[in-house]
Amino acid sequence: MANNEINNSKRHIKLSELNLPKDLKNLSFFQCNELCREIRRLLIKNVSKNGGHLSSNLGAVELSLAIHRVFESPKDKIIWDVGHQSYTHKILTGRLDKFSTLRKENGISGFPKPSESIHDGFISGHSSNSISAACGIARGMKLKGDNHHTVVVIGDGAFTGGLAYEGLNNAGKSNDNIIVILNHNDMSISKNVGALAKYLSTIRSKPEYLDTKKAVGRILDIVPAVGEPIKKAIVTSKTALKGALYHSTMFEDFGFIYLGPVDGHNIEETQRILERAKSFDQPVLVHVNTVKGKGYSPAERNPGAFHGVSSFELSVNNPEVISDDSYSAVFGKQLVKFAESDSKICALTAAMKYGTGLQYFAKKFPKRFFDVGIAEQHAVTFSAGLASEGMLPVFAVYSSFLQRAYDQILHDNSIDSKHIVIGVDRAGFVGEDGETHQGLFDVSFLTTIPNITIFSPSCYEELSHCLVTALYDTDGIAVVRYPRGNDKSEFDKSIVNSEYYYTGKSNSTLVVTYGRIYDNAVKATDITGKCDLLKLTKIFPVSDKITKIVEDYENVIFFEEGIKNGGVSEHIVSSMSNFRGNYKIVAVEGFVKQASVNRQLELFGLSIEKMIETINGVING
Numbered sequence: 001m002a003n004n005e006i007n008n009s010k011r012h013i014k015l016s017e018l019n020l021p022k023d024l025k026n027l028s029f030f031q032c033n034e035l036c037r038e039i040r041r042l043l044i045k046n047v048s049k050n051g052g053h054l055s056s057n058l059g060a061v062e063l064s065l066a067i068h069r070v071f072e073s074p075k076d077k078i079i080w081d082v083g084h085q086s087y088t089h090k091i092l093t094g095r096l097d098k099f100s101t102l103r104k105e106n107g108i109s110g111f112p113k114p115s116e117s118i119h120d121g122f123i124s125g126h127s128s129n130s131i132s133a134a135c136g137i138a139r140g141m142k143l144k145g146d147n148h149h150t151v152v153v154i155g156d157g158a159f160t161g162g163l164a165y166e167g168l169n170n171a172g173k174s175n176d177n178i179i180v181i182l183n184h185n186d187m188s189i190s191k192n193v194g195a196l197a198k199y200l201s202t203i204r205s206k207p208e209y210l211d212t213k214k215a216v217g218r219i220l221d222i223v224p225a226v227g228e229p230i231k232k233a234i235v236t237s238k239t240a241l242k243g244a245l246y247h248s249t250m251f252e253d254f255g256f257i258y259l260g261p262v263d264g265h266n267i268e269e270t271q272r273i274l275e276r277a278k279s280f281d282q283p284v285l286v287h288v289n290t291v292k293g294k295g296y297s298p299a300e301r302n303p304g305a306f307h308g309v310s311s312f313e314l315s316v317n318n319p320e321v322i323s324d325d326s327y328s329a330v331f332g333k334q335l336v337k338f339a340e341s342d343s344k345i346c347a348l349t350a351a352m353k354y355g356t357g358l359q360y361f362a363k364k365f366p367k368r369f370f371d372v373g374i375a376e377q378h379a380v381t382f383s384a385g386l387a388s389e390g391m392l393p394v395f396a397v398y399s400s401f402l403q404r405a406y407d408q409i410l411h412d413n414s415i416d417s418k419h420i421v422i423g424v425d426r427a428g429f430v431g432e433d434g435e436t437h438q439g440l441f442d443v444s445f446l447t448t449i450p451n452i453t454i455f456s457p458s459c460y461e462e463l464s465h466c467l468v469t470a471l472y473d474t475d476g477i478a479v480v481r482y483p484r485g486n487d488k489s490e491f492d493k494s495i496v497n498s499e500y501y502y503t504g505k506s507n508s509t510l511v512v513t514y515g516r517i518y519d520n521a522v523k524a525t526d527i528t529g530k531c532d533l534l535k536l537t538k539i540f541p542v543s544d545k546i547t548k549i550v551e552d553y554e555n556v557i558f559f560e561e562g563i564k565n566g567g568v569s570e571h572i573v574s575s576m577s578n579f580r581g582n583y584k585i586v587a588v589e590g591f592v593k594q595a596s597v598n599r600q601l602e603l604f605g606l607s608i609e610k611m612i613e614t615i616n617g618v619i620n621g
Contacts, residue, residue: 014038021068021092021119032069032267036061039088040294042099050103051432052110053084055293056155059185059264063153063288064088066270067181070278071151074118077137081154081164083111083124085183093119103432105595111436121150125436126401127158127374131167131180138176149177149278156184157351160373171283172255178283179274180256183264185292251285260287265294327482328396330460331423332357334467335394336364343368344392345471348383350376356396356425376401380408380420387418392471396423399439399481400430409477410449417451417476421467424481427456428515428561429601431484434594442481444566447540451476454540455498458518459489462496462537469498469538481515483561485597489519501535502549509555509619514539514568517561517606524611530619531557539568542575551579555618559606560587584618586611 080086101107112120138150277284339345362369383393455466470478509531558569564587
């Protein structure tokens with residue numbers, strides 16, 4: 001669009017009329033605010049239909065627009081921490097026409113992906129990695145003679161993660177063109193906790209500090225004789241000057257120029273402070289205050305409930321973070337039941353109180369409930385410390401987030417055989433959140449750790465069996481893993497236990513499986529009528545009983561909702577020294593893109609129909 005058409009400052013502009021993101025620089029502030037209203041309508045319409053992250057994206061609309069008006073993407077690299085606030089960025093960088101496909105199979109991802117767009121500076125889906133990535137990107141650009149900026153947008157929730165501080169520590173001393181935008185909205189997924197949250201809630205740093213320092217310096221430069229000594233004295237005692245204007249100088253102590261805080265919903269103010277940040281050739285931190293859920297009153301009133309949502313009716317004012325009919329809720333309620341008669345039980349979460357079903361425990365036993373923020377490593381070592389004092393800690397965490405804490409499980413718990421319980425939520429396929437959130441790797445990496453026992457229940461009743469066994473009948477680290485969503489199983493629940501179930505020897509072919517796909521296996525084996533079935537509930541370590549059962553068959557088929565390499569199936573196969581038959585492992589290989597869970601099960605051979613095909617192929621082959 002021609003600049004003179006756009007520059008009619010009161011002319012209403014629609015997103016579809018613009019060459020994005022280039023034309024954004026030519027808009028008036030009136031037109032920018034009009035676009036923000038259009039973007040919010042688009043966000044609400046599509047997230048209510050497709051599911052996704054609503055509150056965080058509604059809060060970052062003006063900020064996203066201001067970033068693209070000040071910087072030149074993709075020459076300037078924009079990195080979104082976690083990425084659950086990047087929907088407006090996607091709309092503004094050539095994905096408007098595809099936005100209706102958000103989180104759908106073969107559509108655009110709910111998180112930044114460089115393979116999807118050159119405007120996505122770095123892959124994101126987990127928190128706190130952005131500043132470290134920016135350090136590498138900025139230094140790489142500098143080594144190539146490229147003086148463009150690397151811009152990080154990170155929320156105060158992600159700032160509770162330890163990696164963010166490792167990044168700050170290195171970025172601040174780098175002297176590279178890094179701008180960190182701290183999007184402060186007092187929320188991660190659950191309410192932010194800890195010393196940092198308190199610090200950010202009370203900080204009242206004034207942007208006038210830099211102007212004051214420069215103005216004083218300019219005046220003293222022209223004062224004869226005494227000007228220079230006084231200027232040196234002020235520079236030497238700049239901590240006192242900052243102390244008068246700041247409540248804290250934490251970010252400057254890391255080596256950053258600190259600007260803010262600024263109202264992140266005022267495009268003009270936000271743009272002005274970003275232009276100032278851009279003028280420095282050194283690391284700058286810009287503190288932006290925003291309101292999570294801005295522009296949609298139900299989300300403003302309850303941002304946690306609208307953080308990550310499934311599709312919902314727009315008339316619904318408060319979608320549940322988790323349903324009472326879900327594995328997470330059942331786990332949380334069962335834990336409360338056991339804690340009522342056992343004062344040693346403690347519950348821990350890493351900023352996921354509602355997502356993991358621990359809100360029931362937090363309400364009933366607040367002194368024994370601990371939310372450590374986005375700090376899974378700390379949670380696991382904190383659990384080890386509790387266990388050292390005779391407590392019984394239970395850490396509930398998403399499978400894909402537990403990956404951060406491998407060393408703490410191994411070093412701080414396994415070596416000394418500390419008894420802790422880890423509830424691994426969202427185990428298996430999770431659907432539309434895509435590669436970064438699939439809970440497919442926990443079995444493979446946890447089975448490398450000594451002194452660990454892993455349970456994988458196939459229904460609610462079995463979940464209760466596994467939890468009590470993990471608490472009271474297991475030494476060392478006990479893991480109970482369970483899927484996202486509710487229990488749809490239809491098999492006979494009178495057979496559930498925390499060990500295994502075996503139908504007995506009546507065929508030459510055996511199907512081995514565990515977890516929620518056991519229900520599919522029951523139906524598939526009933527339809528074929530040509531094979532026996534072994535369900536594992538305690539999936540690791542592999543017992544001699546399991547090995548002996550499997551070795552007695554001519555054909556063995558393993559169905560596993562997890563990564564093949566290092567999975568339970570491979571552990572069983574490696575234990576079968578007397579096996580002379582054939583085996584086939586049907587499991588996941590590689591990363592899994594966004595699609596519905598049912599579609600993912602089909603794609604990887606774990607639906608009922610695909611299991612039948614595999615069984616018939618092995619028997620008739």
